[in-house]
Amino acid sequence: MDFVLGRPVVIALAVAGAVLSTAASVLRSRGRLSERAARSLNYAGYAFMGLSMALFVAAGLRGPAA
Helix, strand or coil: CCCCCCHHHHHHHHHHHHHHHHHHHHHHHCCCCCHHHHHHHHHHHHHHHHHHHHHHHHHHHHCCCC
16 A cells, blocks of 8 residues: 555656646647547546646555554
8 A cells, every 4th residue: 555655656646637638639730640639648648647746645544653
């Protein structure tokens, strides 16, 4: 459980979410993704970022590491 709530995992999820959302916008603007595919990729990015925020809060509520 400590691994999942650890800083590297939380940061990796946030960065992955940002990359997915950025990729969706860039690929859509270049015409390489349909509107539906870009929206799905964007939702996936937001899901990663949301999970990162939830784990950040859970780690904070858990308190200092033992």
